[in-house]
Amino acid sequence: MPLASPAIDSDVFRHFCARFASGVTVTTVCDEAGNPHGLTASSFTAVSLNPPLILVCINHNSGVLQHFRRASHFAVNILNDQQQGLSNQFALKSRDRFEGVPWRPGHGGSPLLDDCLAQVECMTHKIVDAGDHAVFFGEVVAARVADGAPLLYFDRAYRLLDSVP
Numbered sequence: 001m002p003l004a005s006p007a008i009d010s011d012v013f014r015h016f017c018a019r020f021a022s023g024v025t026v027t028t029v030c031d032e033a034g035n036p037h038g039l040t041a042s043s044f045t046a047v048s049l050n051p052p053l054i055l056v057c058i059n060h061n062s063g064v065l066q067h068f069r070r071a072s073h074f075a076v077n078i079l080n081d082q083q084q085g086l087s088n089q090f091a092l093k094s095r096d097r098f099e100g101v102p103w104r105p106g107h108g109g110s111p112l113l114d115d116c117l118a119q120v121e122c123m124t125h126k127i128v129d130a131g132d133h134a135v136f137f138g139e140v141v142a143a144r145v146a147d148g149a150p151l152l153y154f155d156r157a158y159r160l161l162d163s164v165p
Contacts, residue, residue: 021154024083026090027056028103028111029067029074036098036111037064040091042153043133044076052140054120057133063093065134073108073123074138079151080117081160087151107142118145 028038043057056076058065068074079087090097102114106121113119122138129135152159 018155021152024079024087024151024153026077029071030109031067037067038090039064040087053137055135055137057135060132073110075106075110075121077113077116078118081149081151084158117148117150
């Protein structure tokens with residue numbers, strides 16, 4: 001029988017998570033009618049090279065979660081160091097986060113935002129509910145990269161790299 005682990009205080013866990021620097025992404029999808037939806041997410045990572053898999057986590061309370069659950073494809077747009085405003089726009093609980101945002105549909109229709117540092121288009125591989133989030137595993141069907149520096153998030157604030165090799 002597994003031993004019960006002691007519960008960690010949620011504030012301590014949040015503080016721990018804030019000490020991990022991460023890139024900032026806008027994860028996007030289109031609904032059945034072709035309307036774009038998206039949200040800012042820093043919980044993104046590569047999972048596997050063969051097959052090429054990534055994952056992104058979406059809070060169960062997110063208003064766009066239903067669209068991701070229904071879609072066959074989604075995209076992850078990695079923001080560059082000049083796109084903090086875009087990150088803020090997609091973090092708001094607004095109905096039209098895409099207002100004034102130039103984008104084009106990728107393979108499978110997922111929105112690809114202009115001028116991002118990198119993008120992956122994914123076919124939904126698996127969805128796992130874990131705690132208060134849904135974890136979306138995506139099989140990468142296309143990827144693009146551009147020159148530039150990433151927008152980072154560390155200790156509850158945006159950060160910039162001092163230099164990029």
